[in-house]
Amino acid sequence: MADIVTAAMVVIGDEILSGRTKDKNIGHLADMMTASGIDLREVRIVADDEDEIVAAVNAVRARYDYVFTTGGIGPTHDDITADSISKAFGVPCEYEPRAYAMLEANYASRGLEFSAARKRMARTPRGADLIENPVSVAPGFRIGNVHVMAGVPSIFQAMLDNVMPTLRTGAKLLSTTVQCPYGEGTIGGPLGDIQKAHPDTIIGSYPKYLDGTFWTELVVRSRSQEAMDSARIAIEAMLADIAKAA
Amino acid sequence: MADIVTAAMVVIGDEILSGRTKDKNIGHLADMMTASGIDLREVRIVADDEDEIVAAVNAVRARYDYVFTTGGIGPTHDDITADSISKAFGVPCEYEPRAYAMLEANYASRGLEFSAARKRMARTPRGADLIENPVSVAPGFRIGNVHVMAGVPSIFQAMLDNVMPTLRTGAKLLSTTVQCPYGEGTIGGPLGDIQKAHPDTIIGSYPKYLDGTFWTELVVRSRSQEAMDSARIAIEAMLADIAKAA
CATH class of the missing domain: 3.40.980.10 (MoaB/Mog-like domain)
Incomplete structure (x- = not known):
C-alpha cells in the first residue's frame, strides 16, 4: 500500500x-x-x-x-x-x-x-x-x-x-485526462459503472459549459499507473461506443 | 445597533x-x-x-x-x-x-x-x-x-x-480605501492606535509588494458612515505626519 x-x-x-x-x-x-x-x-x-x-x-x-x-x-x-x-x-x-x-x-x-x-x-x-x-x-x-x-x-x-x-511526500498521485465531447448527462451512467469496476482509481468528471455547448473533462487519478491506464482504456471504449450509437 | x-x-x-x-x-x-x-x-x-x-x-x-x-x-x-x-x-x-x-x-x-x-x-x-x-x-x-x-x-x-x-440583508458594510505609500512596518504602530480609538470600525492593512517596493492599502470598514469618515481622517492625518517627519 x-x-x-x-x-x-x-x-x-x-x-x-x-x-x-x-x-x-x-x-x-x-x-x-x-x-x-x-x-x-x-x-x-x-x-x-x-x-x-x-x-x-x-x-x-x-x-x-x-x-x-x-x-x-x-x-x-x-x-x-x-x-x-x-x-x-x-x-x-x-x-x-x-x-x-x-x-x-x-x-x-x-x-x-x-x-x-x-x-x-x-x-x-x-x-x-x-x-x-x-x-x-x-x-x-x-x-x-x-x-x-x-x-x-x-x-x-x-x-x-x-x-x-x-516534507515527507507520499506516493505521487498520477492523473490522466480524457477530453469528452459529451455532457455529463450522456456519460453519467456508464462512467459510474467504470468507477465501480476500477476501485483503485478516482474518476472525476468536470463539466464545462462554453457558448451553449456542454463538454466534460474526465480525470482518472491513481497511485498505480496500471490501474490508471486500465480505467482510461475503459473510458475511451465508452466514448467510442457512444460515438458509434450516435 | x-x-x-x-x-x-x-x-x-x-x-x-x-x-x-x-x-x-x-x-x-x-x-x-x-x-x-x-x-x-x-x-x-x-x-x-x-x-x-x-x-x-x-x-x-x-x-x-x-x-x-x-x-x-x-x-x-x-x-x-x-x-x-x-x-x-x-x-x-x-x-x-x-x-x-x-x-x-x-x-x-x-x-x-x-x-x-x-x-x-x-x-x-x-x-x-x-x-x-x-x-x-x-x-x-x-x-x-x-x-x-x-x-x-x-x-x-x-x-x-x-x-x-x-435573502435578508444586513446593514451594508461601508468601506473606504486609503492608498498608503509606506510599508506596514512604518505605519503599524500608529495604525493600531487609530484602530483602538475607532472601535466601530474595522481597519484592515493589506501589504503590497511590487518591484522591490512595499506599499499598503488601508481599508476602513464600518456600518456607520460617520465612524468610517472619522477613522479615515485620522489615517490621513497619520500619513501627513509621517510625510512631514521624513
Whole structure:
C-alpha cells in the first residue's frame, strides 16, 4: 500500500472573506501538494479573529499530517496569526532571537527604525523553527506540523519553496485526462459503472459549459499507473461506443 | 445597533483541492455578500466525500444565518451533494416533481434520453425548494438555510442571482480605501492606535509588494458612515505626519 500523506490549509484573512482580495494561494498550494504526492484534504478560510484561527488550526492539525496557513504575519494590529498559533499550541508568543536579529540588521541597513510594530514580526510561538523569507526578510515559522506563512502570494510562494524539501511526500498521485465531447448527462451512467469496476482509481468528471455547448473533462487519478491506464482504456471504449450509437 | 446577517460557504470539490480547477466562486460570493451587507464569515473547501460534506455543512449551518454550497450537483457518480445534504438534514433524497418535469421536458425537446444519470439531477432532499438554473435547467435547491448551487461559475452566478432577492440583508458594510505609500512596518504602530480609538470600525492593512517596493492599502470598514469618515481622517492625518517627519 502506498504511503498516504495528508494536508490542510487555513487561510487567515478578512480581506478574502470580504471579496476585496481574491485568493491566489489555495490554487498554488494545491498544485504543489499534488505534484509532491501529498493529498490536500481540506481548506478553511477564516476571519482575523483569534478564536476562529485557534479553532480552525486545532481542528485540522489533529486530523492531517501537515497544515499550512497564509496571512496575518505582518506588523499591523490585524496581524494576529503568531499570537493565535501560540494560543492553539498553549505556548507563549515571544521574540525569536534569530528572527529579531535578521530584522534588526535589515532595518539598520536600510536606515529605518526597528519600531515596535516591526518587532512584532520577530515573534513566534516558543519552540517554533523559522521559515526563511527571501523576498522581504520577515520570516514565517513552523511549530509541530503547522507551517505559518505570508499571505502576499510572491512571499508565500518563496516560503513554500523553502518548506517543500522538509516534507515527507507520499506516493505521487498520477492523473490522466480524457477530453469528452459529451455532457455529463450522456456519460453519467456508464462512467459510474467504470468507477465501480476500477476501485483503485478516482474518476472525476468536470463539466464545462462554453457558448451553449456542454463538454466534460474526465480525470482518472491513481497511485498505480496500471490501474490508471486500465480505467482510461475503459473510458475511451465508452466514448467510442457512444460515438458509434450516435 | 445595525442588524448583522452572517453567511458561510462550503465548496465541494476534489478538483479544487487537487489544484486542477482554480476556484472562482469564493471571490464572487464574497463580493455579492459584501455588496448586500451580509458578512461572509467562513469558507470551507471539502472533498467529494459524504462524511466530509455532512460534517462541514452541519457545522456551519448551525452557526451562520446562511450557507451556500457549490459543486457536486451534476449527473455523474462523483456528484453526491444532494445525497450528502439530505443526510445532513436527516431527510430522504428523492425526485422533486417539478425538477423532474423540467428536466424531462428539456431532454425531450433536445431529442435526448432522460437517462438514469440525468434523472439524478432531479433529486433533492425532501422539503427543499428549487433554485432555478437559467443556463442549463438542472436546478439547485434550498433546504433550511442551506443553498445548494452548481460549481460551474457561470451557472453558480446565475443561480446566486436568483437567490439574492430571497435573502435578508444586513446593514451594508461601508468601506473606504486609503492608498498608503509606506510599508506596514512604518505605519503599524500608529495604525493600531487609530484602530483602538475607532472601535466601530474595522481597519484592515493589506501589504503590497511590487518591484522591490512595499506599499499598503488601508481599508476602513464600518456600518456607520460617520465612524468610517472619522477613522479615515485620522489615517490621513497619520500619513501627513509621517510625510512631514521624513
